[in-house]
Amino acid sequence: MSPLVDRVALGLGAERLLRGKRRHALAIVMYHGVVEAALEPFCWHQLPVAAFDQQIAWLAQHRTVLPLAEALSRLAEGTLPEDAAAVTFDDGYRNNLTRALPILARHGVPATVFVVTGRRGHDTRLWPDRLWKAVRDARAKTLDTSTLGLGTLDLGDVQARGAAYGRVVHAVKEVDVSRWDELLDDLVTRLEPDPSAPPDADFELLDDSELATLDAHPLIDLGPHSVTHPILSRCSNEQVAHEVAASCAELAARHDTPPPVFAYPNGRTQDFDERARHAVQLAGVRFALSTEHGLARRDSDPLALPRISVGADLPFSRFRLLLAGA
Ligand SMILES: [Zn+2]
The missing domain is CATH 3.20.20.370 (Glycoside hydrolase/deacetylase)
Structure with a gap:
C-alpha cells in the first residue's frame, strides 16, 4: 500500500x-x-x-x-x-x-x-555486503549475469546500481551454497571495483x-x-x-x-x-x-x-x- x-x-x-x-x-x-x-x-x-x-x-x-x-x-x-x-x-x-x-x-x-x-x-564481510561494495565502486557500466540467468544489468546510475544489487542478491540465494564463493569472486571481478574507493x-x-x-x-x-x-x-x-x-x-x-x-x-x-x-x-x-x-x-x-x-x-x-x- x-x-x-x-x-x-x-x-x-x-x-x-x-x-x-x-x-x-x-x-x-x-x-x-x-x-x-x-x-x-x-x-x-x-x-x-x-x-x-x-x-x-x-x-x-x-x-x-x-x-x-x-x-x-x-x-x-x-x-x-x-x-x-x-x-x-x-x-x-x-x-x-x-x-x-x-x-x-x-x-x-x-x-x-x-x-x-x-x-x-x-576483515570479514557477509557476501551480500561484499557484493554491495563492488557494485557501489564498479567501474564497469554493465554487469553480465548470464551465469545467474539475469542477462546484462545496467549500472549506469545509482538507481540502476541499487536495482542490480537487489536482483543479484536474490538470484545468488537460489544457487547452491557450495557455489557462492566462486560466483561472488566472478561477479566482483566483472564489476571492476575501483581499488581507491573508500572502505565500507x-x-x-x-x-x-x-x-x-x-x-x-x-x-x-x-x-x-x-x-x-x-x-x-x-x-x-x-x-x-x-x-x-x-x-x-x-x-x-x-x-x-x-x-x-x-x-x-x-x-x-x-x-x-x-x-x-x-x-x-x-x-x-x-x-x-x-x-x-x-x-x-x-x-x-x-x-x-x-x-x-x-x-x-x-x-x-x-x-x-x-x-x-x-
Ligand atoms: Zn542473517
Whole structure:
C-alpha cells in the first residue's frame, strides 16, 4: 500500500481495529544494521539512524518491549502483557553497538543480537555486503549475469546500481551454497571495483571484544544465527548439524546454558527444514525465529516464529500498521 493510504488508514483508527484481535500476540521486530544516512546504492538491510530512532521511541511509548526470551516464555505460558513487542538484530553488525545501542539505551528498550559466529571481526564481510561494495565502486557500466540467468544489468546510475544489487542478491540465494564463493569472486571481478574507493565501514561485523561489550550490557542478549550464514535447507546433513550446533555451543559457552532462541539464516519457510529444526532442538534451544511476516501467537510453531522485517524502504506509517498486525 502507498504511504498515503497507510496514513489515511491510521487516521481512521486502523491500528485500534487491527489490534483489537491481536492484543495478546507478540510483535518480534527484525532489524539488521543501522547507518548514519540511507546508503547509495540502495541497501534494504541498513536502516538510517533517524528512522530507527523514530521507531524505537514509538515502541518505547506504545508497546511493552520485553527481552525476547522472556517474551517468548510468557507467550508460551499465556502471561504475555498486552501490546508486547521484542526487538532483534540479525547478523551482528558493529553498528548495532555503535549506532543502535545508544538509542536503545536512551529509550530503555532491550534487544537480542543474532550473531554469525564464524564471521566476526574487522576483515570479514557477509557476501551480500561484499557484493554491495563492488557494485557501489564498479567501474564497469554493465554487469553480465548470464551465469545467474539475469542477462546484462545496467549500472549506469545509482538507481540502476541499487536495482542490480537487489536482483543479484536474490538470484545468488537460489544457487547452491557450495557455489557462492566462486560466483561472488566472478561477479566482483566483472564489476571492476575501483581499488581507491573508500572502505565500507557500515558493513563491518562485531569483533570479540565488541561482542563481549554488548553481551555485558543489561539491555542486550546475544543469540546464534549459524556459523557462516548459509541457507540451511540447501546444506548437507553434516553442514546443517555443524552450522546450528557450533553457533549454539559458542553462545552456550558464554553463559553456561544453551541460548534460548536461534534465528535461521535468511529465514524464509523454504530456507530451513526438519533437519534444521532437529539440530536446534538437539542444541537445547527452545525457540527459533524465521523471517516470515506476522505476529507470534501462543499457538505459533515455537521453532518457526514469524517476525516483522524492517528495512530502509519502510515508511513509518506502514511500520505502525505492521506492528498492529497488518
Ligand atoms: Zn542473517
